[in-house]
Amino acid sequence: MKDSEILERISRGDERMLDHLYKKYYRMMTKIVLSNNGTEDEAKDVYQEALLAFWQKAASGKLILTSKISTYLYSICLNQWRKELDRKSRLSSEEVDREEYQTHDAKERLKIVMDCIEQLGDVCKNVLTHYYFDGMGMQEIAKKMNFANTDTAKTKKYKCKKKLDSLIKSKYTTEDFFD
Template sequence: MKDSDGVPPNRFHLTDDELIAGLATGSELALTQLYKRYFPMVLYFVQSNSGTEDDAKDIYQEALVTVYEKLSAGTLELTAQLKTYLYSVCRRLWLKQLTQRSRTGTFGFGVDLNDTEEFLSVETDLVDHEDRDRQFELMTDSLTRLGEPCRTLLEDFYVRHLSMQEITDKFGYTNADNAKTQKYKCLMRLKRFFFSVYKAEP
């Protein structure tokens, strides 16, 4: 059974075909999933290449419109996953906009566009992005497994940027050298937790 948009109701994860069908009919569910699943990779790419979040939103919207127009004209040919196709379109649109901005001088700083030909392939870009996401997830999980007081100690130093003296006072260590020793032990434990899982993954 499908709703009026041609998308199965109460489906948490739509397939590529269902997303495309939903985009063609303006399905709110399909649009929501398209943004939730694929916008973050475009945001990362644009922000890593002289853009802002608003730039990324504009580029992603333009890419979806491009896909919609191709669907309407019956000219959409997917030779890869929808994720790869959208990323490729957004990448091309943003590099084109960077070139235009460089020519019109709208950047307040220098942008070297001579290396655009040397950008990694779309597939390689996506693999790198997904690998970074996975590493972040594993590090978060490793911090949770680390337990206290190591977790708070490392977060105080690396995230909250507390000094070793502040950490010494907070945790009641005898002196800053003892606090440094404990931080080192905690860091080694965290690395063991992280790499025990990361290296084991295919």
């Protein structure tokens, strides 16, 4: 079937032409997306959108075709896929920026906490470091620090944590931790 006949039938509202075009150019059009890092589903979506855009323009009578239908559809698919890749690239870039910001922010908060822990003295520094950073339990800390028992280690950790909280609050504002 010639392109001129297809356009004529579309202008009369023959929806069978939509199915005809879909099947005729499916492989060619989806290959654009598949060969450019796209999935089968993305390829189908792009082709369906392109075919719908072509159909609407052709049915309205506003389409002046200066190339074959396949070339026209190909250019629509290619443009739509480029836009999608650009959108994905922007989203990916925003995610990387957000992750870098969060990582930097977490490092800054950790630095503040570590600076304050250093000012507490050796016992508090060791208890808090063992508990929060080394992941030790109270029994291990009591043994390593030569405390009488785990209750002593718990009490010491509690008091050191209170000292740390007070020191941080005296030197920094909430905004330093939560933007």
